[in-house]
Amino acid sequence: MEKTILLRFGEIYLKGRNKQYFEKILLNNIKFALKNNNFILSVTRGRYFIENYLSEEEDEIIEKLKRVIGLHSLSRAVKIKTDIEEIKKASVNFAGDTTFRVTVKRADNSIKISSTRLSGEIGAYILSQKPNLKVDLFNFDKEVYIDMRENGFTYILSDKIMCEHGMPVGTSGNGMLLLSGGIDSPVAGFRMIKRGVKLKAVHFHSFPYTSELAKQKVIDLASILVKYGMEIELYVVPFTEVQEAIHKNCDNRFMITLMRRIMMRIAEILARKSHCGAIITGESLGQVASQTMQSIYVTNSVAQMPVFRPLIGMDKEEIISTAKHIGTFETSILPYEDCCTVFLPENPVIKPVYEEVIEQEKKLDIETLIKNAIDNTEKQIITNNE
């Protein structure tokens, strides 16, 4: 009897002729997630098995697999040679302590007994060993799932452990995430990772107005996201000069709008350079002054690329709940400021008018500001070292 983990994939089931492409990437991602563990990955029709791993690493492996996007669920299982007596003995441990049912799936035609009869026989054996248990075909506590494969092996499965679902990372291309230190942007990144996007991220840093700790916080957030997203290229853009220029030359009430328009332009340049097909932001409609429909219109209009805003219709509570689920919340709420509040006006324009913003922007040498920022951008690769 050998321990194995059975993996089921989700949405890529729906794919047609290009299914192989998605599967290949998913399999690579699984291997990448488990790169520090010893195991064998075997593939049968529609299912994957992780085998030959150290049993003391099983929990760790399962935790890592739960974060592989594209997997639907997994189950701990045992693999035994197909032999009815052996199967009966092994099944006892899977029946729990209260109610159970036995389900047999028989792909192996050499066994001549019907699945239903086999279920009954195995159930009876379990009851003879554990007389306190009860069979309940509908309201069962444990399902003993017995999968008899064509290859002469049988798998007995325990409960389903749900994974993150979604599309394998890398199957939808690259996206450039605007990553601040707040709660929302990591969640936005996660939502897009789940749609198969490989993330790159850009952070705007305002030293000395914000500290090195604020930058470290963003690196920490990216390090949490890579647990789902494989690897993130992080671009840290010095933004102080831009903020000082706006502060000096423009009506301060437009500070945020003007800042966001320049951020968007820089993000797009970096996105093109690093082969991204979209920009991703954590905006949620109406949450703050820069996220009103009018503000989004004015900032969006500088971008040629599509801008994905996966949180646009989510409220704060939903966002926080995802942030807690993926483990970014605790880091996001650390008190280092992400975007310097020194320059923030008491009364920002909430509904900026496009023409007025353009007038303000004329007071800036946008091209030079952007060029300087891009020239001094630092790039670092965040990888998952688990």
Place this chain on the structure above:
Amino acid sequence: MYFFDNASTTRVYKECAEILNDYNLNKYYNPSALYGPAVEIKKDIEKSRLEISALIKASKGNIIFTSSGSEADSLALFGLKKAKGSRIISSKAEHSAVLNSVNQLKNDDFEVVFAETNSDGSVNEESLCSLIDGNTSLVSIMHVNSLTGAINDISKISKKVKEKNDKTIFHTDAVQSYGKLPFRLDNCPVDLYSVSSHKIHAPKGCGFLYVANGVKLSPIIYGGGQEKGLRSSTENAGAICAFSYASQKFFKTDKSCIKQLLVKTAKTLQENIKDLKIITDLNNCAPHILCVAFKNLKSEILLHLLEKHEILVGTGSACNSLKGNLRFAEELKLGKEYENGILRISFSEFNNEDECAFLCDKICEETSVLYKKLF
């Protein structure tokens, strides 16, 4: 580096580093072991205890070595046997080691009340005395405020506390005053007295709690029963001996030179920076802490700008979060335009006049550029 954050920690005396090294490499035996070399180490620890006792005239009590000032505070506040529901008095200007501990005691059903703070960060004695009642089990007031350097007259305050209720136990966090202000424990009724090693050029990882005879404590760490059963853990002999060495050297050092640097820096800054508020009361402060506030300026920005010139300063107690600082700024009633602008410059014997002149130059230069940029 120009290090002006000596209230957060200090550079270790070279001799202390050597002592520590010696204990790590040669005298590493467990002091509780029965063989000869280990017994010698035990003797070294006891010698250190006596040396430190002599410096603070601790003849009416015992010194319990801990791993830090924070641990000493926790042992005092949580370890003290006190009646459930009784009153505990402290001040909101306390270091977080005390403040967070008393807040925890509040959750454990003690009645926790806070005395008011004066504008220099010292405790308002009148307010404090008015809070003491028959049900007060513990008063905890720091000796020197870690952000502003303000001195609380602990001798006087402890006597006043005992006059109002002689059963009340008096604790002081002396982390910022130890060796910096003349003080003796034998002529005032202080019951519990916490100290940290690394503020006086000794290595980090050591501290002590003085416990007056008759004060009943329970341990907060259980184990092998070291330190009279009050602080189980293998003794950190090297750090303890280095701490004793540093104490003796530091107590002998002339603090008036440090105070002169502080006063001169304060005056230079005040003369050159418009609207600067000197929070520290120069007539009633520890020799090493100068606290100022800039108008409409976030001091963290200035901290980073000074960093570029290799000057290191503090924006408050490093153990406090930024939020904690803001809370304290409110306590000092600085006014909104000053509350983000608190900068703490703290000195040691390793600073000199030239360094201070350079510091003042750069603060003036950077603030003037910054004010021009921002306003």
